[in-house]
Amino acid sequence: MSAGLMPGRCDADVAVIGGGLVGLAVALGLQEQGLKVAVVDEGDIALRASRGNFGLVWVQGKGDTCPEYARLSRLSARLWKDYAAELTDATGVDLQLSQIGGLYVCLSDDELAQRADMLSAMRDTLGGDYPFEVLDHTALKAKVPEIGPTVAGATWGPEDGHVNPLLLMRAMVQRFNQRGGLLSTEGPVLKIEPNEGGFRIHTRGQPVAAGKVVLAAGLGNRDLAPQVGLSAPVIPNRGQVLIAERVRHFLDYPTGHVRQTGEGTIQCGDSKEDVGFDPGTTTDVMAAIAARAVRMFPLLEQVKLVRAWGALRVMTPDGYPIYQQSEQHPGAYLVTCHSGVTLAAAHAGPLADWIANDRVHNELALEAFHAQRFSL
Amino acid sequence: MPSDSAFKRLPATPSETVQLWVEGQAVNARRGESVAAAVLAAGLGPTRTTPVSGAPRAPYCMMGICFECLMEIDGRPNTQGCMTPVAEGMQVRFQHGARASQEETA
Numbered sequence: 474m475s476a477g478l479m480p481g482r483c484d485a486d487v488a489v490i491g492g493g494l495v496g497l498a499v500a501l502g503l504q505e506q507g508l509k510v511a512v513v514d515e516g517d518i519a520l521r522a523s524r525g526n527f528g529l530v531w532v533q534g535k536g537d538t539c540p541e542y543a544r545l546s547r548l549s550a551r552l553w554k555d556y557a558a559e560l561t562d563a564t565g566v567d568l569q570l571s572q573i574g575g576l577y578v579c580l581s582d583d584e585l586a587q588r589a590d591m592l593s594a595m596r597d598t599l600g601g602d603y604p605f606e607v608l609d610h611t612a613l614k615a616k617v618p619e620i621g622p623t624v625a626g627a628t629w630g631p632e633d634g635h636v637n638p639l640l641l642m643r644a645m646v647q648r649f650n651q652r653g654g655l656l657s658t659e660g661p662v663l664k665i666e667p668n669e670g671g672f673r674i675h676t677r678g679q680p681v682a683a684g685k686v687v688l689a690a691g692l693g694n695r696d697l698a699p700q701v702g703l704s705a706p707v708i709p710n711r712g713q714v715l716i717a718e719r720v721r722h723f724l725d726y727p728t729g730h731v732r733q734t735g736e737g738t739i740q741c742g743d744s745k746e747d748v749g750f751d752p753g754t755t756t757d758v759m760a761a762i763a764a765r766a767v768r769m770f771p772l773l774e775q776v777k778l779v780r781a782w783g784a785l786r787v788m789t790p791d792g793y794p795i796y797q798q799s800e801q802h803p804g805a806y807l808v809t810c811h812s813g814v815t816l817a818a819a820h821a822g823p824l825a826d827w828i829a830n831d832r833v834h835n836e837l838a839l840e841a842f843h844a845q846r847f848s849l
Numbered sequence: 850m851p852s853d854s855a856f857k858r859l860p861a862t863p864s865e866t867v868q869l870w871v872e873g874q875a876v877n878a879r880r881g882e883s884v885a886a887a888v889l890a891a892g893l894g895p896t897r898t899t900p901v902s903g904a905p906r907a908p909y910c911m912m913g914i915c916f917e918c919l920m921e922i923d924g925r926p927n928t929q930g931c932m933t934p935v936a937e938g939m940q941v942r943f944q945h946g947a948r949a950s951q952e953e954t955a
Contacts, residue, residue, distance in 0.1 A: 619950075718927050719900040720950040736901045737947040772951040777927060 485511035485655060487828070488674050488683035490662050490697060493523035494638065494813035495820060496689035497645040502825025503687075504652045511681050512649065513674050516658040520692055520752060523813060525714065525784020527742050528638040528734075529727055530570070530815050533577060533605055533630030537591050540598050541838035542793045546812070548836040549819035550632050556818035557636070563651065566644035568636050569735035575633025576608075576617070577729040578624055578769050585609075585625045592628055604631050619723055621771045627728070635727035637734060638814055657681060661693065665700045667802045672701070685804040687828060691787045692750075694809050702801025704844050707809055709750055709785035713758045714742040715766070716780040717773065724770070731766045731773075739776060741766040745786075752783040786811050789847070796824060796842040807844070854892030869939040878935045885911060885918040885930035888941070896920050896930065900947035919944060 485508075489500045492514030500510045532550050536543030550572065557570040579585035589607045596603035606629040613627045614620050649656060659678030666673040671684035686701065688694045694705035719737035730743045744758045759781055767774045787809060789795060794810035806828050810816055823834035833839055858879070865880040871893055878887035885908035888896060895905035897919055908918035911931045918930035922941055926948035930941075 719947045721947045723950040775951060 484681050485509045485683045487511070487685040487687060488513055488672065488681050489687045489689055490665075490674065491515075491688070491690035491693065492646070492656065492658070493519070493521055493689070493691060494642060494645070494817055495523075495691070495808060495810065496687070497642065497649060498813070498817040498820035499687055499689055499808060499825055499828065500649055500654060501645060501652075502821035503829055504649070504654060505821070506825060506829035508829055509653075509655075510649075511655040511657065511683060513662055513676060513681055514656065514658045515661045515690075515693070518660070520709070520750065520785050522691055522784055522787055523638060523642050525712070525752070525782055526638050526814060527712070527714065527740060528635050528732070528814060529575070529729075530572060530634040530636055531575065531630075531727075531729075531812070532632040532815075533575065533628060534588070534591060534595070535812070535815070536793070537595055539791070539793050539841065540595075541836075541841035543595060543599060543603070544836050545794075545819055545838065546815055547632060548823070549816045550634070552818035552822055553634070553636075556821060560641075560644045560648060564644045564647045566640050566647065567735075568640050568644060570634065570636045571727075572632070572634030573726065574629060574631045575635070575727045575729075576613070576627040576629055578613070578620070578627045578731075580624055580765070580768060582625045585628075588628050605629060606631075617724065617726065619770050619772055621768050624769060633727060635732055636814060641814070641817070655681070662690070662697060665697060665805075667701060667805070671804055672802075685806070685828065687806045687808055689808045691809070692785065694787075694807060698807055701805035702799045703797060703805065703807045704847070705789075705795060705807055705809055706844070706847055707787050707789055708747075710788045711744070711746040711748050711752065711783050711785055712742055713744045713746075713754050713762060713781060713783045714740060715759060715762055715778050716740055717776045717778050720776055723772070728769070730762075731769055739766075739773065741773075750785065752785055754781045754783050789844075791846070794842050795844045796827075796837065796839055797844055854890055856886075856889045856892075858890055867935050867937045867939075869935050869937070869941060871941045872943055880935065882935050883911070883931045884920065884922060884933045884935055884939070884941055887935050888920075888930060895943070897944040898946055903946065921948075 488511045489496045490513050492512045500512050503510045535546040557568045592605045609626045659676045664675040672686040674681040698705035717739035724733040731741050797807045799805040823837050826832045876891045894907040897906050906917045909915045913932045919927045920930045922928040
């Protein structure tokens, strides 16, 4: 599906490597700034976290050891509503965005107390401006009558929400093409060649020449970053996801482990495993996910599972993003994060503004998201 | 029993007839047939409407992969009619939209 790139000349102002949710959000933001953008994507063989994720637009608990990340997540959640509305207006794709608050359900009193302590500490760090509530079983049952009798409670984040990540990705690709973006899906980038006018991106197909390059290739950034004087110490962390048949709507709020999509599908997940580049599934982990889901919502015991998959999170050592411009090769930017859904609106807005115009919004906190923190 | 079905049974070794109930209507079928086959042969349907758009659906692939033939069979919602052999006295209901999230004991 190459869009007819011409060899031997500058094809775009910016080439974004990686056409997942992170790369596309940045690419759309750059187009919004009036730039000509090429997205160089690996194609369907990519390890695509964008297709395997859980679809949360999530705030509560994010950045418990990094206030800059907590602020950025909140900013993005605030920007999401307008962001989704624009995408939907332009493409006609309903993203099923709902931001009416979310629940992190805790099975035991200990779990609930730890969670409450963590959120309280975050609120202190953030100067009191961090909304959440701790719900005991009774308060939780008032909100969600289907909650199981053995659940201790939940923490409630009024800014949390969820979206359909597959529809989001479809809308983003559609919008990118509408605006005349160049989308190349000819396999992995083999080499980034810095030259006097910018960068030449080599793939199996025609090379793409651009003034700037943004590395948004997820786990692929690890090998690409050193070619432009950057470092991306990202490793895969597997999450397994269970999909149950569609049932009539019963769950208004997303939770950290179970959500119901706009079509009625039940999605269960939140396992974490260090298993290298294996995106498979295992019976023991699937059983644990299912058992927790049934304890949270006993009615799920009668609901059939129809699919399961594994997907690989893109994790830095501390779990926080890297946003950094290369000193050795200015014009080369590294963008990597775990939360491509939550942060999409921030990536399309402030992050793209930085890459396009060198304007740094307060919430972007580039010093906190510099990769040198891993070498100190 | 309706007889205006587009589907005709082929001549076969005579086999036992069983009676099942489809939407409260008595339907005769051959032992060994699937519920989907019995419903089609009886000219009944659509057998469900989809959860998302409400479009009508009927059995299609007859081999367990397309999931178009989901029906409520003996109280179990979202059961594949083409993978379920008929049985004497079986109760079959068509589905409208998504199944209930829990058994409605009405």
